[in-house]
Amino acid sequence: MKKINLRELYRDVYTTDFFVDVTEEVMETIRAAERAEAAYERKMYRYKAQYSLDCENGIENAVLLKPQTPEIVLEEKQFQEQVYAAVMRLPEKQAKRIYETRFLAVGKTDISPPISESI
CATH class of the missing domain: 1.20.5 (Single alpha-helices involved in coiled-coils or other helix-helix interfaces)
Structure with a gap:
């Protein structure tokens, strides 16, 4: 069992240190998610992939216009x-x-x- 600090994962919820014991599987899942997020941020920085809602390629329509039920x-x-x-x-x-x-x-x-x- 590994100890993790929930304050590091959820900064807006936990204002003080809160340690929890987790299994090795959970710890590996958390590490995989952190690695994937870091890779995504590197890719966005490397390819300058910051999109604007004014770029007229349909991104704003996907965000603003939800299908009507x-x-x-x-x-x-x-x-x-x-x-x-x-x-x-x-x-x-x-x-x-x-x-x-x-x-x-x-x-x-x-x-x-x-x-x-x-x-």
């Missing part, structure tokens, strides 16, 4: 139906104004009537 699609559809029903309950002029400002983006920055300049 059927539950999410159903929730979005129900939400759109609720919004549509709420807008249809409004008076015609108010519904038209909301439709123009929110859905068509007409006058989105300024929805108030213009101030007359005759002052």
Whole structure:
């Protein structure tokens, strides 16, 4: 049995030294993971493989756009139906104004009537 310090492995969790006895198999697994991580960092440094999300090759889409599950699609559809029903309950002029400002983006920055300049 080997003793390892969990503070060295989990710096954010353990603030003080905490020693644990582990088997040789666990110790070898930890060492293999450390070697693999060190090799990965060397490879990134050697080949200058720091990627930016602005590089336009699809990396940002893989990170930002998650595939939609059927539950999410159903929730979005129900939400759109609720919004549509709420807008249809409004008076015609108010519904038209909301439709123009929110859905068509007409006058989105300024929805108030213009101030007359005759002052």
